Amino acid sequence: MRKLLLTITMAMASAFAADAKIPVPQDSKIRLNEGWMFVRTDLGNIWEAVRPVKKDNPEEYPFWHSVTLPHCFNAEDCVDPDVNYYQGPGWYKTQLSIENPYTDGRVMLEFEGAGQKTEVYVYTTKVGEHVGGYDSWNVDITDAVADFLGSEDAKRFGGKVPLSIRCDNTRDNEMIPSDISDFNIYGGIYRYLNLVYLPKVSVASLKIDTSLSGKLTAGRVCAEGTFYNLADVRNADVTVYIKDAKGSVVAESHLKNITPLGTTTLIDTELKNPELWDVDKPQLYTCEVVVNTDGQESTATQKFGFRHFEFVEKGPFKLNGRRLLLRGTHRHEDHAGVAAAMTQDQIEKEMGMMKEMGVNFIRLGHYQQSEIVLDMCDSLGILVWEEIPWCRGGVGGEKYRNQAKRMLTNMVKQHYNHPAVIIWGLGNENDWPNDFPTFEQSEIRSFMSELNDLAHSLDPERKTAIRRCEFCSDIVDVYSPTLWAGWYKGDYHDYVKYSQEAFDKVKHFLHVEWGGDSHPGRFTEGVTPTKNDWSETYLAALIDWHLKEQEEMPWLTGTAYWPFKDFSTPVRPDNPVPYVNQKGVVERDFTKKEAYYIFQSYWTKKPMVHIFGHSEPVRWGEKGTEKEVLVFSNCPKVELFVNGISQGVRNRDSRNYPAAGLRWNVVLNEGDNEITAKAFTADKSIVEDSLKWNYMTRKWGEESKLAFTTQSSDDGTVTISVKVTDADGTQCMDSKRFVRFEIAGDGELIKNMGTAGASSRVQAANGAVSIKVKPNGGHSVVAVKSEGLPTEFINL
The missing domain is CATH 2.60.40.10 (Immunoglobulins)
Structure with a gap:
């Protein structure tokens, strides 16, 4: 099906979506968000979705339940620590009021994305199907609607048209992406579904x-x-x-x-x-x-822009004739509580946070993403590498290859007009065997060449690229190797050396994917942090080093940190937050980690200052020992105050590592301390940041018990905070043990969000964990468990 490039204002869309009976102009889309029933299983046949239900027995089919779109049927199980996420079919059904204002016009359904295989039925007639969870597609239902409304069966539905949709994310080696990819292959109508009325032409x-x-x-x-x-x-x-x-x-x-x-x-x-x-x-x-x-008028609109870009051979990147260092990140379509089914508001917030961090480039990994994302990149000024989901596993047969070519064609045609797009990605980690008994580099090279030719035939201007497939690096225009200095490879101090070696091997080098995992709230004190800590301390040191080096690499096109936000993955069940890739600079619910502000200090112009350690409420060490305080700012001067006493002024110098010279060694009082940083801009204005630390000097012994406190919030929830302590009740600041929460009674745990504070099983950060509970107006008992320690019971 051909993609309809119909642009409307969101205000208009929301107004018409509220009442599907209102005739709408051709250039509007009615979002079909409400009135859906869903079941996460297969049906025997389409008749099960539309057969009569006895009016006096509404519970005849109790397994169906109400949902709104967008909807992903892996919204929670993708990060449930105790189950494998569901991969199989799910059914959606609703009833449409069809009132096309155009005589002899057409009625369309526009899917912005549904995973992974989709079948569409009007009553019992199959009207369309699609394979691929990430490109948008259309179904013309005009004739099927007319046939149904003219039938005897229509009387039972009171003039409405039954619409049923089957989505299926069952494992299939002849479908991309591979199920061994480091992200979930989600199921559901997880992007917007639109009803569109068209005139005859x-x-x-x-x-x-x-x-x-x-x-x-x-x-x-x-x-x-x-x-x-x-x-x-x-x-x-x-x-x-x-x-x-x-x-x-x-x-x-x-x-x-x-x-x-x-x-x-x-x-x-x-x-x-x-x-x-x-x-x-x-x-x-x-x-x-x-x-x-014939008296019918329709309007189609499309945004576009004028820009010129160039990847200089063996040199940097230029935009509109000047050198531009690409300061990038990555995005997965994933969020706490909804998985892939992010709303427009959530997407716009996420993209806005990226721009506020200083991002001017993004790789959309590892698949085509919502038109909303591309529109935001256009309007915010974020250059784009967008790629098809040929990710890992080798290369399959004819069906597999046809899907890849079809998705590449759709991606280029559907997003061709976006000025933000500069690169079409053809694959990711295609050197990763496993899906098939044989793994032939020659087959992968051959197919990569075919995709490269197809991309250039569809779009001669933009560049092609892949990441991490060394034996195909000569095929595409731009290549990104795997480096990961300080995480999967060597020491981050060798970052420039690794980059230079990779740069020398290709004509156009672009470094996407670097960084490391961090568990929110985990810090190190008194020892040199290492990657094995999974601490925010180590990640800050790694990021700080990379960013200060990138400023001094005149040949560098740019980089993209992996990723912006933590996301779910089926291949990491043992992570501190199970089934979550924790390399993001924000958590899965947009909570900022410390790393976010380090990027701001290098990449943004709006004056900012941030004391490192807002998520570290307790620091520890010997009494009277000096502790390092790091401040990240883009201002030229910063003055630090500890408990109201100035610790002096430091000048910012990005070559002065760490924290661009904005660091102080100070003595903290036992107990509470207040820290304030005042940053002075070039025009003498001041921006400030403050935090409080409790400084603990008491040493802890062996982990012996779990201590808890509860606190009620205005939203009706109760936060349970748990500390791993020794026999005397001293918090074990180096504890990394897993803690599990269980509940019985009227309340419910706020869990399966894929965040440090909303998981029923989570690893301690500096000996502390927490979770929230909805009491639901009743009585509950929460059990807090950790292997080898006595279980605690909390009455709520």
């Missing part, structure tokens, strides 16, 4: 090409349109407007009495001094296409 797709010349002072825009015209209408009037970022029309075209079949050049014009799309000022133009046929 509409725009099916817009392809917009832009170019710059004359030292980027002259621009050319050419827009081609493909029409959706099943009625074979032979006459239409088309008007095209090109609007600048302020909405002013800067060019237009009028096509009278054209035949709206196939692909047509709608406008081809030049613009003087076009406003350039840039990471700091992402200027977006709009192409608006108005189609008139």
Whole structure:
């Protein structure tokens, strides 16, 4: 199915989504979010989804339950420490009110993404199917709806149309991505599903090409349109407007009495001094296409931009003629409590947090992502590497290869107009065997070449890239090796050496994926931190070193830290938060780790200051021992105060490691201490940060028991905080033992969120864990367990 590039304002979409009976214009989408029933199992046949239910026995089919879309049927089990996540079929059903305002118009369903294999039924008629969980696709249900509404069976549904959808994420080696990938292969309608009304003739797709010349002072825009015209209408009037970022029309075209079949050049014009799309000022133009046929009018709009980029051979990256260091990260489609089913608000918050951290580049790993993400990258000024999910496992047969080529084609065509996109990724870790009995490098090379040729035929301008498949590095335009200095390989102090060695092997080098895992709230004191700590202390040291080195590598195109946010994975059950890849700089619920602020101190211009250790409420050591205080800031000077006493002013120098010279050795009082940092900007204004530390000098002995406290919150929840202590009740600050929470009674644990504070089994961070409980107005008993220690029972 061809992708419909129909852009609408979200305010309009929300208004019409509230009442599906309201006739909507062609350029609007009705989000089908409400009124769904779901069952996580298979059905015997489609009749089970639509057969009559006795009115006097509404519990006849109690296994169906209400859900809203987007919905992922692995929302919690993907991080449940006690089960393998579900991989199998699930069914959704609802009833649609169809009122197409266009005579002889079309009724479409637009899936923005559903995993992983999807079948669509109108009543008992199968109207469409799709394989692939990450590209968007459409189903025309016009004829099936008409047939059903004209049947005797329609009376039972009172004029509504039964819609049933089967999603299936069953393991399948002949489908990409591989199930040995380091992320969950989710199931469900986990992106928005839209109902779209179309007139007899509409725009099916817009392809917009832009170019710059004359030292980027002259621009050319050419827009081609493909029409959706099943009625074979032979006459239409088309008007095209090109609007600048302020909405002013800067060019237009009028096509009278054209035949709206196939692909047509709608406008081809030049613009003087076009406003350039840039990471700091992402200027977006709009192409608006108005189609008139037999008194019916439809409008399609598409954002685009003018920009020029270059990967200098054996050199840096340039955007619009100047060197730009790509400061990047990665995104998985994953969030606490919903898994892949992130709402638009959640996506926009996440992308905004990235930009606030200073990101100007992102790799969307390891699959095509929501149009919302690409729109946000366009509007925020974040350059994009987007890739298909050919990830690990080798290469399969004809069905496997066809899916990969189809998804590559869809990705390029669907996201072609986004100025943010500069790279089409063809694969990830394709040197990883396991899915098939044989693993032939020659087969992988051959297929990689085929994909590379396909990508360039679809889009001659953008670059192709892969990460970690050394024997294919010569095929693509841009290559990223696996380095991971200080985590999977060697010492982070050797980062530049490793990078230079990799840079020398290829024409265009880009370093994506670096970093390390950290367990929130875990810090080290009095010893040199190591990667085995999984501490925020070690990760801060690693990130700080990388960032200060990257500033002094003039040949470097850029890097992308892996990843922005912790995400779930089936291959890491023994992590401190089970089944979570904890390399993010924020937790799975957007809670910032300390690392977030280190990036800000190097990458942002808005004045900021952050004392390292906000999530370390207790520090420890000998009485009178000096403790290092690190401050991260992008301001030129910082003054530190301990308990109101100045510890002096430090000048920021990014070459002065660690913390760019913003560090102090201070003596903390036993007990409570208040720390304040005042950062002075170039114009003498001040930004501040403060925190409190409890300094503990008492030494602990052997882990002996679990001590707990409870605290009620205004939202009605109760937080249970647990400490691992010795026999005298002293907190064992080096404890990393696992603690489990169980509950009986009326309440429920807030768990399976994939975060340190919302998991029923979690490893201690400096001897402490916590969880929240919803009492639900009743009585409950919470058991706190840890192997080898007495179980504690908490009455709520």
